[in-house]
Amino acid sequence: MDDKRVTRRDFLLRVGALGLAGLGASSLLSACGGGQQQQQTAPQPEAASVDTAAAASADFSCTDVSGLTAEEIQMRESLQYTDHSPYPDKTCSNCQLFIPAESxxxxxxxxxxxGPIHPDGYCTSWVQKVS
Ligand code: SF4
Structure with missing residues (x-):
């Protein structure tokens, strides 16, 4: 006897299980908001890129959010603010919305x-500065 034969019933059960797994994955992605914000999501730089960016940036950080409200912190996070822009040509210092410090x-x-904003930072609301 050949026990490896797939019956029609086995096939339908497997296809059904895969369909449910796919449905679960897409529901999970939707719940995380993964489907709608893909175009605005900043690319995740490689570890070496992060080190290079950190080395190229001035040696100070603008991540102290201790004086902010929970809503203000959530805004920073939802716009994916980072001190080190993943885009060499898009940084806070050349964003229309940046207010530079004296130094x-x-x-x-x-x-x-x-909250504090690094000149080399970035968020998904970056807008090209016009002179
Ligand atoms: S809006 Fe512009 S200045 Fe403000 S955090 Fe985003 S990129 Fe930086």
């Missing part, structure tokens, strides 16, 4: 996001 080695501010 280039200090955290600036942003018209949109509360």
């Amino acid at each position: 280039p080695n200090q955290c600036g501010a942003c018209q949109l996001i509360k």
Whole structure:
């Protein structure tokens, strides 16, 4: 006897299980908002890129959110603010919404996001600065 034969019933059970697994995965992605914000999601830089960006950036950070409300922190996170832009040509310092500090080695501010903003930073609301 050949026990490896797949019966029609086995086939339908397997296809059904795969369909349910796929449905579960897509529901999970939808719940995470993965489907709608894919175009605005910043690429995840390679570990080496992060090190290079960190080395190229001034040696200060603008990540202290201790004075912010939970909503303001959530806004920073939802717009994926980072001190080190993954895009060499898109940084807070050339964003229309950036408010620079008196010194280039200090955290600036942003018209949109509360809290300290690094000149080399970035968020998904970046807008090209016009002169
Ligand atoms: S909008 Fe985003 S990219 Fe522009 S200055 Fe504010 S934090 Fe930086």
